[in-house]
Amino acid sequence: MDLGMRGNVALVTGAANGIGLAVAKEFAAEGCSLLLWDIAPEVATIAEEIAGKANTVALGQQVDILQFDKLNRMLHLAAEQGLRVRHCVHCAAMGSSKFGFPFTNLNPEDWKKTLDVNILGMVNVAHAVAPTLVEAQEGTFVFLASVAGQIGSQTDPPYSASKAANINFAQCMAKDLAKYGVRVNTVCPGMVQTNLNRSVWQAWYDQTDESERLEYQEWAGRKIQAIVPLGRWQSAEDIASMIVFLSSDRARQVTGQTINVDGGFVMHW
Numbered sequence: 001m002d003l004g005m006r007g008n009v010a011l012v013t014g015a016a017n018g019i020g021l022a023v024a025k026e027f028a029a030e031g032c033s034l035l036l037w038d039i040a041p042e043v044a045t046i047a048e049e050i051a052g053k054a055n056t057v058a059l060g061q062q063v064d065i066l067q068f069d070k071l072n073r074m075l076h077l078a079a080e081q082g083l084r085v086r087h088c089v090h091c092a093a094m095g096s097s098k099f100g101f102p103f104t105n106l107n108p109e110d111w112k113k114t115l116d117v118n119i120l121g122m123v124n125v126a127h128a129v130a131p132t133l134v135e136a137q138e139g140t141f142v143f144l145a146s147v148a149g150q151i152g153s154q155t156d157p158p159y160s161a162s163k164a165a166n167i168n169f170a171q172c173m174a175k176d177l178a179k180y181g182v183r184v185n186t187v188c189p190g191m192v193q194t195n196l197n198r199s200v201w202q203a204w205y206d207q208t209d210e211s212e213r214l215e216y217q218e219w220a221g222r223k224i225q226a227i228v229p230l231g232r233w234q235s236a237e238d239i240a241s242m243i244v245f246l247s248s249d250r251a252r253q254v255t256g257q258t259i260n261v262d263g264g265f266v267m268h269w
Contacts, residue, residue, distance in 0.1 A: 003248035006031030010247070011085045013065060013125060014092030015047075016040040018194040019144060022236035023089050026244045028054035035078045035085060036060040037071075038092070059083055065092050065121035071128040079132075086136065087247040088129045091144040093118045095196050096158040099203035103157040111158040118162030119169075126173060134180045140247045141177075141184040143170045144239070145258070147266045150188065155200055163188075167258050174256030183255040185246045189239045190262025191224050229264035 010027040014020035015036035024036055028050050036047045036058060047060030059081060061074045075085065096114040098106045122143060133139030148155065149163025167186050174184035191197065201216045214222070225231055242261050245251055260266050 003030050003245065003250055005087075005244075005248055007033070008086045009033045009035060009083050010087040010089065011035040011037065011129065012089045012091060013037045014090070014144075015060070016043045018091070018196070019189065019192065019236045019239050020089075020091035021046065022240035023091060023243050024050055024058075025054075026237070026240040027087070027089075027247075028056050028058065030244060030248075031056065032087070033083055034058035035075075035083050037063045037065070037074070039064050057083070065124055066116060068124045068128065071124055075128055075132065084136075085129055085132055086139045087142075088125065088133075088140070089142045089144070089243055089247065090122055090125050092121060092125075093144065093162075093196070094159075095156050095199050095203075097199055097203055098156060098158070099200070099207055100154040100157045102154065105207070106157060111161075114158040115162055118159070119165045122166055122169060126169070130173075130177065130182070133182045134177065138181045140182065141170070141173065142243045142246050143167075143184075143186045144243070145170075145186045145188045147188045147190050147260060147262050150258070150260075150266055156203070170258075171256050178255060183246075183252070185251075185254060185256070186258045187239060187243050187246065188258060188260045188262065188266070190234050190260065190265040191220065191228060192234050192236060192239065193220070194236065224263075227265055228262070232263060234261055234263055 010032045012024045015024045016038035036043050041062050044060035047058040051058035094117045098110050143166050145166040146163040148160040149167050153160045170184050170186045201219050239261050
C-alpha cells in the first residue's frame, strides 16, 4: 500500500531485530529514509542491507537509549546528513528474565534494569526527538507497548508495569504535542515469536518442575489456543503494518490511542 510517505525520515529504535527490524523494512518499502538505533553493533550493517534492497537511504547508529546526551549527538549527526526525523517509532525494550505468578518470586532488585530501559529509555527518546517535531509543526511518535501493560499480566511483573507506564506517558505526550501537529500513539502486540517472548518461556521453564516442563512451541501453542480468539500467532510484520499506518496521514485523526494487534486477546467493553 502506498501511504504517501515517500521521502519522509523515520527513526526506529530497537531496529536490529524482531518488531523493530520489521518496522524499519516496512518504512523502507514505503520509500522512507531511515535512521536506525540499536545497542547491537550490527545495526549499521543492517541499515546498509535495508538501504540496498529498498533503494533508499538508511543510517544505523549504535546507541544506548539510557544515554540521553548521546541520543542528542546522534540526532545532530543524522541531521547533518540530511536525515531530519519526521516519524519516531520506539521499539527498544527488555524483559526482566524473571517469571512471576506471584510477583513475590522476584526481589525488588530484579526490577531496576527493566524499569530503567523500558521507562527512562522511552523518556529519553521522547525528550530527544520531540523538539525536532515541534519545530517542524508535524510528525508522529508510535511507542511499542504490550497487552501485558493493559491486563496486569503476572508473567513478568516488571515488564508489565513498564509497558503500562509506556501507554500512560504516550497519552500525556499526545495531549501536550497535539497543538504542534504531532501525533502520539501506542501499539500493543499480543503473542509474537520474538526473543523477548522466548525469554518469558525460558524463565518459566527454568523454575518449573522437570515433570511439568514443556518445550517452547508446545508451551506457546497451548497459551495461544487458550487466550487468543483468532487462535494464531501475530507476526512482527503484522505489528509493523499497524505502526507504519499510524505514522501515515491516513491516520491523521488518530492520536492518544492504544491499538492492540493481538488476535483479540484483549477486548474492552
